[in-house]
């Protein structure tokens with residue numbers, strides 16, 4: 085996982101509340117066997133609609149999403165985060181995220197910043213007045229800036245630290261690598277071993 | 285002197301790599317990681333993306349089970365999703381060097397049947413698999429639980445998991461089971477008693493004379509369904525029954541290693557005076573064959589009872605659930621369960637597809653003919669179980685009875701392969717989940733023991749062996 089400090093890029097206003105993970109990525113895509121290649125699956129049911137915001141040429145190549153309240157509710161599927169990341173999103177701002185979605189995001193390098201309802205409205209207005217405008221989301225200072233509008237966002241200290249350090253769960257555990265190796269050195273030899281397979 | 289500890293606490297303590305501080309989880313070492321085709325693809329993909337190897341190939345083993353067909357196994361798998369999942373597992377196993385037992389291999393089968401059968405599952409170890417019924421392995425006194433795909437990746441990469449300690453619950457089952465009553469009836473009764481959430485946050489330890497008297501197959505049936513009570517794991521302390529089952533299996537310790545291992549295993553039982561966070565008591569003497577009438581495993585009653593009425597439940601939530609379940613199941617309150625006719629009988633799944641389960645089923649159907657119009661499917665848990673059954677002539681008994689004798693896999697337990705119920709079909713099933721549509725869209729499932737499944741196949745309505753002419 086790459087270290088996250090700041091992202092600057094096109095920002096998309098998604099004026100909807102309670103976008104659940106089924107809307108972020110419909111269940112039919114869960115049959116896939118990879119962790120990448122979900123960009124076409126993102127908001128798949130809405131993408132058929134030419135009016136849908138992501139279909140507007142101004143927002144091509146967007147990196148930041150500003151969504152309404154209660155983003156990521158519903159099923160705990162990690163695919164929702166994969167799909168957002170694959171599409172190119174590096175940060176999502178919303179007045180409220182579902183807990184599991186937030187947890188999954190933090191583990192996979194997608195920043196979820198909590199902004200106030202009022203700031204959300206201001207950001208939407210600023211972007212809609214000037215579609216295709218860039219935003220800068222700065223993690224150390226916890227600010228998001230569009231033109232001369234700058235708002236602050238909340239993120240818990242632990243997730244912030246992980247994002248800044250670029251630590252996924254595995255990397256985090258591997259900081260204890262020495263302890264694992266020490267533990268392994270003491271394991272009795274008779275414990276199960278799958279290889280080599282003994283003849284029965 | 286250390287204070288008295290439970291079995292679960294001892295296994296936990298012996299696998300502590302690093303103690304979590306400030307409310308952080310402990311880091312727990314994993315001794316055995318079982319892998320199958322459904323929950324592993326993205327885990328391997330994650331390793332590939334991050335350029336990480338599998339840390340301990342010697343503690344990892346893969347098999348194919350959820351998607352495998354149970355007939356024509358030499359033909360290409362027709363369903364594309366199933367085929368892709370299986371092909372992906374094979375590719376990943378080859379690329380990373382993981383031992384795999386593919387369809388057609390003598391050790392292929394349901395992952396929870398394969399581990400114990402190879403002697404890989406043993407007392408005092410930690411076992412994980414990307415499947416909730418991993419709790420099965422707790423029958424050996426192992427700490428075994430299901431994990432999600434990102435945790436599968438985590439174990440592949442580090443052989444550890446960050447975990448918060450569980451609470452402990454003792455399930456005391458004392459007494460002697462009547463003839464015709466089995467482990468499946470015990471666990472269905474336990475779940476009916478504590479509810480499908482009753483075990484949430486706990487490791488269950490099954491104790492008492494009725495548990496001690498069970499075979500390993502019976503203990504596995506019980507631990508298997510711990511998850512249906514909301515628990516992540518269930519355990520039984522190892523004893524002579526455990527050792528007799530294990531000794532001589534391909535991966536069991538041998539020679540002086542065996543002596544050392546047994547000496548250690550004998551220290552694992554819960555200490556006198558250790559306290560559990562919760563305790564439940566069940567009288568085995570009173571138990572009758574059990575059956576579910578609803579759409580969760582907690583909605584069960586004795587087979588001699590009638591279909592309950594929503595009004596029987598004082599809790600409003602339970603009442604509403606019962607109403608909905610009865611509608612889905614198309615059952616009328618007050619109907620004796622023994623008058624409920626079935627369309628199908630499924631004998632299989634990781635709950636009941638071991639050789640002893642098949643023998644029990646055979647003991648009832650031997651020399652009989654199945655009821656007309658009932659479709660009976662017998663699916664062994666592993667290729668080896670299938671061979672064992674054939675060596676004993678069980679396949680002939682099943683075929684003469686009119687049952688279909690299939691190849692190993694999960695099959696109609698979840699219907700990811702073509703073995704499914706049609707809408708409206710009613711099935712007596714030895715599996716573990718009676719959720720709406722679990723065995724096929726619109727299918728209706730009654731969970732039962734192998735003995736009840738067999739008697740039901742004979743009479744065509746839900747039945748226990750004692751209902752059969754000439755008895756059992």
Ligand code: SF4
Pocket residue numbers: 349350394395396415417633634635693694695697698715716
């Ligand atoms: S038999 Fe059923 S419960 Fe068991 S592993 Fe297969 S699908 Fe899951």
